Amino acid sequence: MDRSKGEVWIYAEQEDGVLSDVALELLGKGKELAGTLGVPVAAVLLGSGVEGLAAKLFEHGADKVRLVDDPALKDYQNRSYRETMIELINAEHPQICVFGATFQGRDLAPSVASALRCGLTADCTELKIGDYTDPATKEAFKNLLMQCRPAFGGNIIATIVNPRNWPQMATVREGVMKMPEATPGRTGELVRHQAKCLDGMELPVEVLEVVRTAKTVNLKGARVIVAGGAGVGSAENFKLLHELAEALGGTVGGTRAAVDLGYLEHERQIGQTGVTVRPALYIACGISGAVQHLAGMQESQKIIAINTDKDAPIFSVAHYGIVGDVCDVLPKIIKAVKAKAL
């Protein structure tokens, strides 16, 4: 079969019958990639009693929904979901398969890639179609998935390709791709699949209990984010950030360095391996601006940077800059905000 005719697949992750946001976000990107390639974009929906979710997937851009609705898929389990995905991929030969880099996606995608012996690029910040020539063999490949991700080693973005072992697989964090607008009433082709592998499958894991915890931090929905980096200096100094955030009705976030130093909780991490945010106002305090962090916040509408180093990369994405110490500057901003009685 001609591999270049293969579909673009988006894994439509659902939990308890609720679609994940990242699945819908990825449909927007998937539609764009599929358009460039001239192939359909399909959402792959696995679960039990989840057919009703197809409508939402069509409205967000899916040309097809490939559905496996089976009581055996009621709860997410690595073995049943993995084997079902493998069976579908081997039957339909998609050329691209993208998963959300969620807890479930990061459990499922590597297992599928391992069995199919294909490549998988984690936490991509951009996906596009392009051509590639292997420098070793001079073999030319057209229309490959370019998988871009910041790489360790400084301000470097690496583009990864997977020219030979298809499907080309990647994961993307929630919030990285923009949620496409829904087109009410838009519809497409619903394809029902049976997964033979599920017949009599014994699962090695039994779920005994699930305890859901309410999300306490909502960075994605915040209009104002006051974020801190290692330059804040201490957990004590972070109180100033909380004070400013409170005065502005905002939320506190931070860099990975700040999280690693124990200044704030992991769920507040912004960047490539944390949350991607697009608030109306982002106040970056003591953040130097590593590319991994910028990837998660540079689309904020207004960015204020406060840093003692006037050459810090954060200033290159800032609209307003203050060269100074966070502990000196923040009290002055807090005072100014309170004076305006917001």
Next chain:
Amino acid sequence: MGYNCVVCIKQVPDTGKVTGDAMKADGTINRAALPAIFNPEDQNALEAALRVRDQHGGTVTVITMGLPAACAILREALMCGADKAYLVTDRRAAASDTLATSYILSQAVKKLNPDLVFCGRQAIDGDTAQTGPQIAEKLGATLVTYLEGLEIKDGYAYATRNIGTGTEKVKAKLPALFTVMEKCGELRPFQARLAMKYKKARAPMELAKETAEAEYAELRQKGLDIGQWTLDDIGCDLSRCGKAGSPTLVNKIVNVVLAGGEFQEFQPTDEDMGRLVGSLIADHTIG
């Protein structure tokens, strides 16, 4: 009775130290300025294995893949109580991506035929979290990701997993592979007696070539030998290792030049901060 536990560990550059001095003028990292450390979540993985042994007996074996310098973390693991350590080292393993790496490690793990395998959830130099799940798939072991707590009872693993939106308690069949998170518990400190003993532990490649054989035989007698495996020793299909076994290729690397941003500068004065807040209110960013 007891359980045969294997822990896969990795030596990584300490990315937490990437600040100021660690950056070169061109924006790349000065690797020499970064110490190589025992990947944090792999330390939690070792602790989880040691706790199983404390409670049920058995053995804890650590494996790493890398250059002989990675023996530093194997020694650390021995000093904390691991029973045996192996280094998988082979030039032909260079440039392995996660798929090839997981294949090689799975071959090494198979040789030890464990009941329980522990990996850190992810390594701090890549954060991909792919190697653990991929080793499990290749072993045909039960995969239990994001482990936060573990009890072994009647031959089953009772595990508490983080599932992002909460936690889940599961009962898993052995053999199983766990990817371990920090919450599982901090690695116990070195034991003085073991630290004294194992600081002398060496793998053959760490020894001077001329005397390696005799020296290693002596180390083995004292139980100070770090096992060393090549790809042949663990029965690897070479087409699945190194560059040949790595489907992902780096197409290009772009240095992101971040300079000369056109931002409006404010002075850190009360007056300027008042102006700044005023302009944010004026354009309805806040208020």
